[in-house]
Amino acid sequence: MSAFGVLDIGASGANVHGQWLQVIAHNLANINTVRPADEEPFRQVLLHAQEMNDDGGIGEGVRSYQLVESDAEPMWVYDPDNPLASEEGYVVRPVVDMAGQMSDLIVAQRGYQMNLQVIRAGEEAYQAALRIGRQ
Amino acid sequence: MQVIEYALKALEQRAQVVANNVANSETPGFRAERLEFENELRRAVGDGDFDRIGSATISHAPGAADPTGNTVNLENEVVEMMRNNLLQQAMVEAFNFKSGLLRSAIKGQ
Numbered sequence: 001m002s003a004f005g006v007l008d009i010g011a012s013g014a015n016v017h018g019q020w021l022q023v024i025a026h027n028l029a030n031i032n033t034v035r036p037a038d039e040e041p042f043r044q045v046l047l048h049a050q051e052m053n054d055d056g057g058i059g060e061g062v063r064s065y066q067l068v069e070s071d072a073e074p075m076w077v078y079d080p081d082n083p084l085a086s087e088e089g090y091v092v093r094p095v096v097d098m099a100g101q102m103s104d105l106i107v108a109q110r111g112y113q114m115n116l117q118v119i120r121a122g123e124e125a126y127q128a129a130l131r132i133g134r135q
Numbered sequence: 136m137q138v139i140e141y142a143l144k145a146l147e148q149r150a151q152v153v154a155n156n157v158a159n160s161e162t163p164g165f166r167a168e169r170l171e172f173e174n175e176l177r178r179a180v181g182d183g184d185f186d187r188i189g190s191a192t193i194s195h196a197p198g199a200a201d202p203t204g205n206t207v208n209l210e211n212e213v214v215e216m217m218r219n220n221l222l223q224q225a226m227v228e229a230f231n232f233k234s235g236l237l238r239s240a241i242k243g244q
Contacts, residue, residue, distance in 0.1 A: 129223070
């Protein structure tokens with residue numbers, strides 16, 4: 001861990017939570033993306049995070065590990081007026097869990113803010129350390 | 136002075152442990168960690184033996200896990216972060232006080 005390690009750890013947390021916000025925004029932006037019934041529906045993407053700790057000592061923060069598409073069952077709806085509808089008149093709705101994404105949005109936002117607070121607290125502590133030896 | 140130096144180092148490590156807990160507050164399966172150095176410091180002060188002082192130890196914090204197996208409690212981390220910063224500032228003050236004493240002793244004032 002480099003000097004001022006708390007800042008790096010806080011930044012890694014803010015980064016991952018920021019990416020999470022992006023992923024949620026992408027999912028919610030596609031809340032109405034319907035596709036023809038015979039095509040793969042839009043599937044919401046989930047961000048998997050992983051702790052960074054290579055030497056088993058003090059952890060070094062967090063990183064995003066992989067993006068996983070939801071494998072939930074899509075919903076086909078009868079909508080014959082839709083230009084995308086199949087010959088039988090069906091379209092496939094996107095697989096997005098709106099309530100789940102909205103609550104994740106709050107968690108991600110608060111997590112982002114919390115990590116910024118860690119960066120501020122770390123900066124304060126390092127400022128105090130720089131006063132060591134002053135009269 | 137050795138006590139203050141040891142405590143300052145350990146407090147910096149504890150700040151990293153707390154920062155890591157916050158960064159992983161949503162990581163599935165992550166267990167919150169705590170850094171403990173007070174007992175080791177107390178023992179060294181009691182024995183007056185600073186040559187053999189051990190390093191701080193990391194353990195898992197007690198607490199219930201959420202459905203993903205994560206045991207980080209953000210409120211506890213905020214409190215821990217504030218306590219740590221105050222302790223660290225107190226140690227800096229203590230260090231400066233001690234070095235001020237030494238300085239007057241050297242100058243003979």
